[in-house]
Amino acid sequence: MASLPLFPLTAKVTALRGVGPVYAEAFEANGILTLKDLLWSLPYRYIDRGSLLKIGDLGFRPDAGDREIVTVLGTVQDVRQSTTRVQRMNLTEALITDGTGVLRLVWFNQPHVGKLFRAGERVLVFGPLASGRLGLEMRGPAFELMGRGGDEDSLWVRRYLPLYRKLGPVMGRARQRMVQEALARASEPGEWLPPELARGVPSTLASLRLLHQPPDDSDPAELDAHASPAHRRLASEELFAFALGVTLRRAGRMARRGQAVATTPELRERLRDYLPFRLTGAQRNAFREIVADLTSGRVMHRLLQGDVGSGKTLVAFLAMAMVAETGGQAALLVPTEVLARQHAATVQRLLKGAAGGMELLLGPMKAAEKRKALARIASGEASYIIGTHALFQEAVAFRQLQLVVVDEQHRFGVRQREALKQKGLDPHWLVMSATPIPRSLALALFGDLEQSVLDELPPGRQPITTRLLEPGGAERAWAIMERELNAGRQAFVVSPAIDPQDEAKVPLRDIQAMEALLRAQFPVHELRVVHGRLKADAMAERMEDFVSGRARILLATTVIEVGVDVPNASVMVVDHAERFGLSQLHQLRGRVGRGSVPSHFLMLSGADTERLRVLVATQDGFRIAQKDLELRGPGEFFGTRQAGLPQFQAADLVRDRQLLTLCREAADKAVQRGLSEAQLGWLKQEQARLKLAEIS
Numbered sequence: 001m002a003s004l005p006l007f008p009l010t011a012k013v014t015a016l017r018g019v020g021p022v023y024a025e026a027f028e029a030n031g032i033l034t035l036k037d038l039l040w041s042l043p044y045r046y047i048d049r050g051s052l053l054k055i056g057d058l059g060f061r062p063d064a065g066d067r068e069i070v071t072v073l074g075t076v077q078d079v080r081q082s083t084t085r086v087q088r089m090n091l092t093e094a095l096i097t098d099g100t101g102v103l104r105l106v107w108f109n110q111p112h113v114g115k116l117f118r119a120g121e122r123v124l125v126f127g128p129l130a131s132g133r134l135g136l137e138m139r140g141p142a143f144e145l146m147g148r149g150g151d152e153d154s155l156w157v158r159r160y161l162p163l164y165r166k167l168g169p170v171m172g173r174a175r176q177r178m179v180q181e182a183l184a185r186a187s188e189p190g191e192w193l194p195p196e197l198a199r200g201v202p203s204t205l206a207s208l209r210l211l212h213q214p215p216d217d218s219d220p221a222e223l224d225a226h227a228s229p230a231h232r233r234l235a236s237e238e239l240f241a242f243a244l245g246v247t248l249r250r251a252g253r254m255a256r257r258g259q260a261v262a263t264t265p266e267l268r269e270r271l272r273d274y275l276p277f278r279l280t281g282a283q284r285n286a287f288r289e290i291v292a293d294l295t296s297g298r299v300m301h302r303l304l305q306g307d308v309g310s311g312k313t314l315v316a317f318l319a320m321a322m323v324a325e326t327g328g329q330a331a332l333l334v335p336t337e338v339l340a341r342q343h344a345a346t347v348q349r350l351l352k353g354a355a356g357g358m359e360l361l362l363g364p365m366k367a368a369e370k371r372k373a374l375a376r377i378a379s380g381e382a383s384y385i386i387g388t389h390a391l392f393q394e395a396v397a398f399r400q401l402q403l404v405v406v407d408e409q410h411r412f413g414v415r416q417r418e419a420l421k422q423k424g425l426d427p428h429w430l431v432m433s434a435t436p437i438p439r440s441l442a443l444a445l446f447g448d449l450e451q452s453v454l455d456e457l458p459p460g461r462q463p464i465t466t467r468l469l470e471p472g473g474a475e476r477a478w479a480i481m482e483r484e485l486n487a488g489r490q491a492f493v494v495s496p497a498i499d500p501q502d503e504a505k506v507p508l509r510d511i512q513a514m515e516a517l518l519r520a521q522f523p524v525h526e527l528r529v530v531h532g533r534l535k536a537d538a539m540a541e542r543m544e545d546f547v548s549g550r551a552r553i554l555l556a557t558t559v560i561e562v563g564v565d566v567p568n569a570s571v572m573v574v575d576h577a578e579r580f581g582l583s584q585l586h587q588l589r590g591r592v593g594r595g596s597v598p599s600h601f602l603m604l605s606g607a608d609t610e611r612l613r614v615l616v617a618t619q620d621g622f623r624i625a626q627k628d629l630e631l632r633g634p635g636e637f638f639g640t641r642q643a644g645l646p647q648f649q650a651a652d653l654v655r656d657r658q659l660l661t662l663c664r665e666a667a668d669k670a671v672q673r674g675l676s677e678a679q680l681g682w683l684k685q686e687q688a689r690l691k692l693a694e695i696s
């Protein structure tokens with residue numbers, strides 16, 4: 001093989017031997033075009049040959065815990081589907097053999113499994129053993145299809161068998177062969193990491209070899225934790241490329257001229273007049289930082305972070321007022337109409353006599369109303385503009401847009417953020433994050449921006465008692481709620497949105513069932529129900545009933561998660577709390593405790609109690625977010641549709657956050673020194689995947 005020519009990592013996979021049209025199509029469908037794409041698709045897991053058990057040796061081993069996970073490799077003998085007599089469940093059964101015995105596998109209500117299994121194909125299965133009617137079996141095991149193959153085609157060329165993400169027909173030994181071929185034919189790229197990152201880690205190609213074909217003496221714990229020096233090399237390459245992109249984008253922004261807002265003593269006086277309260281120290285600091293940006297002549301790009309209830313809205317309003325009072329326009333973008341209406345009411349209240357300068361723009365407005373709003377925005381008559389996505393989608397022409405404030409940013413994609421730039425506008429940006437996130441992640445998520453943190457709550461906040469109640473203890477929750485309602489307060493009840501296809505083992509109570517329960521439990525108190533499928537008008541009307549106090553109980557899915565401000569609400573009950581993320585629950589909790597009396601946050605849940613206890617233990621949103629991230633990973637944490645998150649293959653934003661900090665520092669230095677050819681080349685390759693800045 002040594003005589004064959006080497007390819008750069010940027011060469012097409014189709015250059016490899018053995019890649020015909022079928023494989024090429026499978027690769028392309030999975031975004032794998034080059035050798036680099038193929039090689040950076042790292043194994044997500046390794047199976048140690050020594051941990052593999054023979055079916056004939058399986059049995060109840062007295063010293064093994066009864067939930068011990070065992071791994072077996074077998075060939076499928078038979079697959080069948082049927083329906084159980086009791087409960088009418090779909091049952092999939094498969095028999096596999098490895099020559100020493102036959103093992104039965106069963107799945108309930110997962111008919112797709114039956115379609116994946118084919119007689120004669122190999123499969124690795126992982127799961128605990130159970131004793132069934134017909135002997136030992138595995139119920140609902142995880143599995144990995146390995147394709148066909150005979151004795152001469154052992155999967156186990158080494159001690160560790162790498163397992164890969166599915167790539168259509170390229171599986172099992174065939175996948176290993178492709179990778180092997182790519183490793184043999186790829187040439188070592190020039191070193192482009194700066195010395196401080198390259199020190200102590202193997203070269204790129206050596207790292208790829210170590211991770212695709214771990215030597216038998218590799219440390220399995222290190223492999224599993226993605227903590228080997230080889231992992232570190234590849235993660236550094238991704239994070240450094242990413243950090244370089246951010247640094248360059250920042251340099252570009254610093255070079256742009258922003259609209260400088262001129263402050264005067266009169267302006268300061270007017271802003272002070274708008275304030276309903278004394279600012280907290282944290283609010284004052286954050287606003288000072290914003291003023292410095294707005295007056296600097298550069299374009300502001302700032303993230304305002306703060307725990308729920310820390311008073312971000314007031315700071316944002318002051319920034320808007322500063323622009324609006326000096327002849328510019330400021331837009332506030334929010335994710336939902338409920339929230340848009342509420343912010344509009346708040347701004348109106350703060351503006352008092354000057355409220356005529358405000359305009360609300362929503363998607364489903366009546367045509368005449370919308371025309372009027374658009375005209376007022378175009379003429380500059382409206383200087384405070386509040387709206388949802390409609391602000392991007394409609395033919396909105398601004399007269400003098402100088403500032404965009406985005407509330408609950410992570411619901412907006414990069415695309416919307418870029419939409420205004422498309423209109424030739426280069427306003428200042430203030431981004432408010434609902435969920436506090438660690439600095440390193442903020443950087444990854446938002447790219448280039450400065451941060452202000454509100455680490456102090458306004459005075460007079462009432463304590464919130466948090467309790468976790470078993471479903472059997474729900475009476476306790478209803479009793480507390482009854483007491484609060486009878487004292488003239490209001491209550492939120494939150495139900496998870498439940499998909500009727502849901503296959504959870506615990507029976508779930510949906511919002512209809514909860515409504516029936518609440519009506520029976522609290523017949524004298526007015527109740528309103530809101531959920532995501534409600535028409536905008538109906539939603540606004542029901543919310544208004546609750547905000548005004550006409551309705552005393554609001555039963556909702558998580559549409560209330562963000563921003564609703566009803567100080568008279570002193571109790572919230574969350575049903576099936578295990579269905580929510582920790583940060584989401586913390587946001588929900590922030591809806592109470594805003595009035596003049598102590599409040600209650602009651603979670604009903606029979607599952608996942610250890611995770612939920614975090615909320616009982618602390619009220620610190622930053623700590624909760626950190627825990628949530630560790631438990632769920634950044635993808636889940638920010639929601640699967642989070643468009644802005646870069647797609648890393650070797651790096652993990654939570655696991656590698658210290659490395660990211662190092663890469664940032666290294667990137668700053670590298671840009672100051674001037675980038676090398678190798679660095680520029682690598683950046684060009686990476687920019688699409690990592691959503692980096694344009695490099696010119």
Ligand code: ADP
Pocket residue numbers: 277278279280283306307308309310311312313314458459565590594
């Ligand atoms: P969040 O940061 O969660 O968006 P809000 O901006 O909704 O918080 O503020 C929460 C509550 O605190 C609101 O009712 C607001 O009026 C009140 N608030 C904000 N700043 C102050 C302050 N400096 N003093 C007293 N109350 C304040």
Ligand code: MG
Pocket residue numbers: 312313563
């Ligand atoms: Mg808010």
